[in-house]
Amino acid sequence: MGTALCRRCKKLFNQFSSKYVLCPKCEEELNSKYKQVKEYLWKNRTASLTQVAEDCDVTVAQLKRWVKEEKLEFSQESGVTFQCESCGKEIRVGRYCSACKKEVSKQVNEELNKINALLQGESAGHKIGFHTKN
Ligand SMILES: [Zn+2]
Ligand SMILES: [Zn+2]
Numbered sequence: 441m442g443t444a445l446c447r448r449c450k451k452l453f454n455q456f457s458s459k460y461v462l463c464p465k466c467e468e469e470l471n472s473k474y475k476q477v478k479e480y481l482w483k484n485r486t487a488s489l490t491q492v493a494e495d496c497d498v499t500v501a502q503l504k505r506w507v508k509e510e511k512l513e514f515s516q517e518s519g520v521t522f523q524c525e526s527c528g529k530e531i532r533v534g535r536y537c538s539a540c541k542k543e544v545s546k547q548v549n550e551e552l553n554k555i556n557a558l559l560q561g562e563s564a565g566h567k568i569g570f571h572t573k574n
Contacts, residue, residue, distance in 0.1 A: 473498050474506065485515040510534045 444455035446463035453463035506512035513533040514520035521530040524537040
């Protein structure tokens with residue numbers, strides 16, 4: 441555990457894990473913002489990105505971040521689209537279009553398979569020196 445600078449309010453906070461980039465207070469505020477935005481989108485299916493940002497008092501960058509994290513999805517009616525980070529195709533949620541996503545997950549799977557094979561090799565090695573129970 442160490443201290444880190446909150447990405448939002450720039451204050452120091454106790455960081456329990458490196459996945460927390462916000463202080464607990466900002467984390468909580470952001471969570472309630474997120475709920476507010478989700479609800480807003482539910483009721484205003486044609487709202488544009490800037491409209492949502494203005495009405496919910498969040499930054500466009502934050503909205504984009506949620507979309508990338510697949511937490512938020514704009515409706516088809518809104519006409520809001522983003523670009524696939526790999527091929528630049530129009531997408532509505534996440535970071536990649538479905539084709540690139542498949543490609544990325546294939547690569548990830550291959551990596552995982554390699555790791556699994558390694559791990560299995562290791563545990564097989566352990567089995568040779570078998571344990572005696574008494
Ligand atoms: Zn903060
Ligand atoms: Zn793509």
